[in-house]
Amino acid sequence: MTRPPAALSPTPRPASPRRQFSPSEVALGAMIVMWAAVFSWLSILRYRAFWTGRFDLGNMVQAVWSTAHGRPLESTDTVGEQIVRLGGHVDPILALRAPVWWVWPSPVMLLTVQAVAVALGALPVFWLARKHLVSERAALGFALAYLLY
Numbered sequence: 001m002t003r004p005p006a007a008l009s010p011t012p013r014p015a016s017p018r019r020q021f022s023p024s025e026v027a028l029g030a031m032i033v034m035w036a037a038v039f040s041w042l043s044i045l046r047y048r049a050f051w052t053g054r055f056d057l058g059n060m061v062q063a064v065w066s067t068a069h070g071r072p073l074e075s076t077d078t079v080g081e082q083i084v085r086l087g088g089h090v091d092p093i094l095a096l097r098a099p100v101w102w103v104w105p106s107p108v109m110l111l112t113v114q115a116v117a118v119a120l121g122a123l124p125v126f127w128l129a130r131k132h133l134v135s136e137r138a139a140l141g142f143a144l145a146y147l148l149y
Contacts, residue, residue, distance in 0.1 A: 002029055021043065022136055023090055024136035024137060024140045025136075026044055027140055028126050028140055028143055029119075029124070030064075031118065031122065031143065031144060031147055032075050032119045032122050032123070032147075033119075035115075035116075035119045035122075035147045036115045036116045036119035036120075039103075039115040039118070040111060040112045040115040040116070043111040043112075043114070043115060044112075047107060047108065047111060051092040052070065052107075057110065057111070058083065059075050059085070060091075060110060061107045061110060062074075062075045062076065062095050062097055063075045063085045063129070064094050064095075064097045064101050064110065065101065065105070067095045067098040067104050068098040068101040068102055068105070071104075072084070072095060073085040073086055073092070073094060073095060079103070097109070097110060097113065100113065119147065121146060122143040122147050124143075124145075125139075125142050125143045125146040126139045126140065126142065127139075129141075129142040
């Protein structure tokens, strides 16, 4: 049997090295997860204790529910009429929550998504501080300050 020319034979690929996370990146991940968990839990407790208002969470829940059921960003105004939420608030990002609503139809989902989104804001703070300060330790400090604020 003849061998194929060397140019046609498959060359083994070197194993791609796994990305190693620095201790600061690991600490940042832990801080983000802890912050999101604590604030999700606190906001859910607040919701279950009826400490959220109709015009806060209730309006947003109705807009997401309506969007998930084919009526984009529809909610009820103060006199009981159905209106499109964009008339008073321009927050079309609520429409992006509709697919998640199909899987987890609960106001708790909105509270959890909000906490996770705010916690993830620590990532760009860390990246920008690391880039401009050239110090992972200082970047971690800025990310912590962001989360504490």
